[in-house]
Amino acid sequence: MITTAEIGIDLGTANILVSSKNKGIAFNEPAVVAIDKKTKKVLAVGIEAKNMIGKTPEKIVTIRPLKDGVIADYEITTDMLKYIMSKTSRKLGFSLRKPNVIVCTPSGSNSVDRRAIHDAVRNAGAKKVHIIEEPVAAAIGAGLPVDEPVANVIVDIGGGTTEVAIISYGGVVACHSIQIAGDQMDDDIIQYLRKNYNLLIGERTAETIKMEIGYATANHEEMVMEVRGRDLLSGLPKTISLSSKEIHQTLKESLFDILAAIQVTLENCPAELSGDIVDRGIILTGGGSLLRGIEEWLTQEIFVPVHLAPNPLESVALGAGKALHYFNKLQTVRI
Numbered sequence: 001m002i003t004t005a006e007i008g009i010d011l012g013t014a015n016i017l018v019s020s021k022n023k024g025i026a027f028n029e030p031a032v033v034a035i036d037k038k039t040k041k042v043l044a045v046g047i048e049a050k051n052m053i054g055k056t057p058e059k060i061v062t063i064r065p066l067k068d069g070v071i072a073d074y075e076i077t078t079d080m081l082k083y084i085m086s087k088t089s090r091k092l093g094f095s096l097r098k099p100n101v102i103v104c105t106p107s108g109s110n111s112v113d114r115r116a117i118h119d120a121v122r123n124a125g126a127k128k129v130h131i132i133e134e135p136v137a138a139a140i141g142a143g144l145p146v147d148e149p150v151a152n153v154i155v156d157i158g159g160g161t162t163e164v165a166i167i168s169y170g171g172v173v174a175c176h177s178i179q180i181a182g183d184q185m186d187d188d189i190i191q192y193l194r195k196n197y198n199l200l201i202g203e204r205t206a207e208t209i210k211m212e213i214g215y216a217t218a219n220h221e222e223m224v225m226e227v228r229g230r231d232l233l234s235g236l237p238k239t240i241s242l243s244s245k246e247i248h249q250t251l252k253e254s255l256f257d258i259l260a261a262i263q264v265t266l267e268n269c270p271a272e273l274s275g276d277i278v279d280r281g282i283i284l285t286g287g288g289s290l291l292r293g294i295e296e297w298l299t300q301e302i303f304v305p306v307h308l309a310p311n312p313l314e315s316v317a318l319g320a321g322k323a324l325h326y327f328n329k330l331q332t333v334r335i
Helices: 075-094 109-125 132-142 182-197 201-213 244-267 271-280 294-302 315-326
Strands: 006-011 015-020 024-030 033-036 043-044 060-063 100-105 129-133 152-157 164-166 171-178 225-229 237-245 282-285 306-308
Touching: 006 075, 006 132, 006 315, 015 075, 015 315, 024 075, 024 315, 033 075, 033 225, 043 075, 075 164, 100 109, 100 132, 100 315, 109 129, 129 132, 129 271, 129 294, 129 315, 132 152, 132 164, 132 171, 132 282, 132 315, 152 271, 171 244, 182 201, 182 237, 182 244, 201 225, 201 237, 201 244, 237 244, 237 315, 244 294, 294 306
Parallel strands: 006 100, 100 129, 152 282, 282 306
Antiparallel strands: 006 015, 015 024, 033 043, 033 060, 152 164, 164 171, 225 237
16 A cells, blocks of 8 residues: 655745655755746756856846745746655655645735645645644744643744744644844845945845854854955955954844744733743744854843754754644644
């Protein structure tokens, strides 16, 4: 008897991850597609497409078909998913069978967004498609007891959105989502260098700066990085030295917006669950949670223990892959 393959997909703004409940992460690449503007043909997907950003001739354009966790370009998303599912199928050894897929959506997405994701995954080659809210998947992936009547607080700082959710007994008790996350931090850095140094840099350079010398805490050992870009006055290449103290000041506004989202969610928490939060603390997931010092900074600001998930980048995808074990207990999203 041939069993149906089961996979979980994390459709992130920055990265797409695919996991299977038995083999873990099977695909992890940027959510970027390179297409020919004239023919609309997909030329590259994932890492190969990301390496082409800012380096292609006029007829080739690199785009992110997902924005803020929802589909911005349906046809290209479907083509991208077909490529991803084909590659994953070969890797996992079920290329002749259509898999059952659990796909994650932001908790703030509406029924139209969810229907678009459902249909795109189905058209890409899935047999059945189940929708699960991203914070619930992140909590499962982080190893939290989501099916028990205790408060599990997840802060998922992704590429396009930050989602804060309190989960208890398989469902979301309170949640808040804002469109400020890793991409906004990158844009903050781009605008800072443009305004203060007349230097134009790209998204990839901004992301590298954030990862290398980005800090959430003001008190840290100062680091300096050489940054190359284009001088906006002369139009010529230019190199500057950038301090981690400057980057901290640049990221402060976005960080305080994330803090405000956490505070709003905690204020909406039922009194019975508040004690659990003090005891169990908050779990950080998503790529943005890897910013240096963010655990320490949040702990100081909200007076609640803050912990980093074991695999913050992979938590949502791992949780989606394991979610079928919990499906009878989870309050899943219906399409």
